Amino acid sequence: MTESSPPPPRVPAPSFPxxxxxxxxxxxxAEQISTWIAEHDLRPGDKLPPERELAARLGVSRATLSQxxxxxxxxxxxxxxxxxxxxxxxxxxxxxxxxxxxxxxNRLPEIIDTRxxxxxxxxxxxxxxxxxxxxxxxxxxxxxxxxxIERGGRGVEGDENFHAAVTAAAHSLLLSQLMGEIADLxxxxxxxxxxxxxxxxxxxxxxxxxxxxxxxGDPPAAASAMHAHVEMVxxxxxxxxx
Amino acid sequence: MTESSPPPPRVPAPSFPxxxxxxxxxxxxAEQISTWIAEHDLRPGDKLPPERELAARLGVSRATLSQxxxxxxxxxxxxxxxxxxxxxxxxxxxxxxxxxxxxxxNRLPEIIDTRxxxxxxxxxxxxxxxxxxxxxxxxxxxxxxxxxIERGGRGVEGDENFHAAVTAAAHSLLLSQLMGEIADLxxxxxxxxxxxxxxxxxxxxxxxxxxxxxxxGDPPAAASAMHAHVEMVxxxxxxxxx
DNA sequence: GTGGGCTATTGGCTAGGCCACTGATCCAGT
DNA sequence: ACTGGATCAGTGGCCTAGCCAATAGCCCAC
Numbered sequence: 001m002t003e004s005s006p007p008p009p010r011v012p013a014p015s016f017p018x019x020x021x022x023x024x025x026x027x028x029x030a031e032q033i034s035t036w037i038a039e040h041d042l043r044p045g046d047k048l049p050p051e052r053e054l055a056a057r058l059g060v061s062r063a064t065l066s067q068x069x070x071x072x073x074x075x076x077x078x079x080x081x082x083x084x085x086x087x088x089x090x091x092x093x094x095x096x097x098x099x100x101x102x103x104x105x106n107r108l109p110e111i112i113d114t115r116x117x118x119x120x121x122x123x124x125x126x127x128x129x130x131x132x133x134x135x136x137x138x139x140x141x142x143x144x145x146x147x148x149i150e151r152g153g154r155g156v157e158g159d160e161n162f163h164a165a166v167t168a169a170a171h172s173l174l175l176s177q178l179m180g181e182i183a184d185l186x187x188x189x190x191x192x193x194x195x196x197x198x199x200x201x202x203x204x205x206x207x208x209x210x211x212x213x214x215x216x217g218d219p220p221a222a223a224s225a226m227h228a229h230v231e232m233v234x235x236x237x238x239x240x241x242x
Numbered sequence: 243m244t245e246s247s248p249p250p251p252r253v254p255a256p257s258f259p260x261x262x263x264x265x266x267x268x269x270x271x272a273e274q275i276s277t278w279i280a281e282h283d284l285r286p287g288d289k290l291p292p293e294r295e296l297a298a299r300l301g302v303s304r305a306t307l308s309q310x311x312x313x314x315x316x317x318x319x320x321x322x323x324x325x326x327x328x329x330x331x332x333x334x335x336x337x338x339x340x341x342x343x344x345x346x347x348n349r350l351p352e353i354i355d356t357r358x359x360x361x362x363x364x365x366x367x368x369x370x371x372x373x374x375x376x377x378x379x380x381x382x383x384x385x386x387x388x389x390x391i392e393r394g395g396r397g398v399e400g401d402e403n404f405h406a407a408v409t410a411a412a413h414s415l416l417l418s419q420l421m422g423e424i425a426d427l428x429x430x431x432x433x434x435x436x437x438x439x440x441x442x443x444x445x446x447x448x449x450x451x452x453x454x455x456x457x458x459g460d461p462p463a464a465a466s467a468m469h470a471h472v473e474m475v476x477x478x479x480x481x482x483x484x
Numbered sequence: 485g486t487g488g489g490c491t492a493t494t495g496g497c498t499a500g501g502c503c504a505c506t507g508a509t510c511c512a513g514t
Numbered sequence: 515a516c517t518g519g520a521t522c523a524g525t526g527g528c529c530t531a532g533c534c535a536a537t538a539g540c541c542c543a544c
Contacts, residue, residue: 024496025496025497026312026497050524050525060498061499062500063308064497064498066305066309067309067497071313074316075316081526082505082525083507083524083526084505084506085524085525097419097420101416107416110417111416113363114414114416117359117360120359121358172356174424178420178424182416182420264505266528267527267528268527268528292494294494302529303530306528306529311495323495323536324494324537325494325495326537328495
């Protein structure tokens with residue numbers, strides 16, 4: 001537009017392809033930390049490792065780690081407390097939400113609906129953003145669940161790990177935070193569901209389908225597989241409450 | 243190293259009813275910098291002094307200054323360019339750092355994703371559970387938004403009312419609670435979005451489509467209409483960050 | 485004029501250290 | 515037995531000092 005005009009245009013052109021966004025270390029570290037939080041299913045109030053240990057584990061200096069924590073603190077993901085440690089930030093209404101829903105009569109349908117909303121989207125995002133490491137974690141969780149079932153277990157822990165790994169693979173701090181808020185509620189339904197005979201194997205099959213779609217990088221398939229999986233849990237819930 | 247005379251421990255105020263909120267150095271520094279920007283009337287693109295000089299002038303180490311810059315960068319106030327310098331990114335005028343802490347920057351995509359996840363499901367549920375009263379409330383919000391736009395307004399309030407009405411129509415306590423959690427975050431994107439010319443009318447059209455599907459009791463249509471609506475907002479967000 | 489390379493400037497990141505704060509434990513005095 | 519204060523280990527806050535890496539501008543050879 002104003003190319004030939006005397007005043008120097010500060011913005012070169014409307015089409016700004018990609019000036020090669022330099023990713024600074026602290027950003028990567030922040031990303032890793034939030035992934036770690038999601039992956040380990042940390043809930044508000046849970047403590048992060050000490051700065052010195054965390055820095056060493058991530059292979060960065062304490063100064064850089066500190067920058068990452070500042071970034072996470074500014075967006076409200078964590079709270080750093082002098083002399084005490086760093087904790088996952090508690091959202092203002094976390095307990096209120098859980099309690100309110102607990103008090104509600106038949107809360108199972110609500111939990112199912114919410115899981116469907118969040119996890120379907122999470123599966124789709126995971127399918128397009130997953131890294132090799134993400135896939136590996138998902139695979140590991142799957143293997144752990146299978147091993148547990150083989151031994152006659154219900155695979156509860158593996159189930160949780162799987163969903164945590166998928167959530168982490170979506171690389172969305174906000175979504176993983178919301179999942180964290182309702183984690184307790186989900187856990188209760190999960191245990192109920194997996195208590196039914198044959199349910200663990202069916203659940204495992206559902207997980208495999210989800211993992212496959214995520215590996216294939218097919219968001220719609222991942223979403224639909226996750227939806228089917230949640231629906232399956234829903235059936236169990238209905239049977240129970242009826 | 244040490245001062246010739248040891249400074250006495252500073253007492254903040256003669257009376258401190260507050261639990262004595264610890265203000266970390268980087269926060270104060272960030273505050274000072276943004277104040278400095280405002281005072282000197284720096285505009286987007288203007289350069290800040292080099293880190294070394296700035297750190298010396300503020301009497302802090304480079305590490306601390308760096309933390310402050312990270313904080314300012316996360317809230318989108320400045321852009322730090324390796325080898326070149328730090329420039330003002332956006333006029334922050336009277337916005338206070340501490341308040342802007344919840345703001346966006348890199349979170350916009352996440353907020354969009356989350357909205358999409360929750361509201362799409364909410365729309366579908368609303369389509370199958372809405373009562374006559376729900377429909378009426380949705381209609382009212384729509385009418386209010388239209389009237390506001392006719393008067394040259396941006397329909398921000400009507401927009402909020404509409405989404406609140408739809409959320410209520412889904413009759414899911416959990417989902418509405420979660421929407422409440424991210425309401426603040428959404429509000430910012432909403433205002434940005436509706437600030438663009440012609441956007442309010444387009445938004446209104448989107449709302450109409452959603453309302454129509456909900457009235458018709460067609461969950462898939464409602465979900466897809468809501469998805470399209472959120473996508474539209476997403477486009478705006480992309481434009482902003484470019 | 486143009487292209488290539490040099491260099492000063494500036495941010496990125498690390499290492500190591502000391503200080504301040506917190507919470508739990510222990511011990512002395514009652 | 516209980517209370518109150520001192521101690522101690524763990525943790526974040528902040529600093530100093532330094533080297534590395536990217537950028538922009540200059541100068542020189544062509």
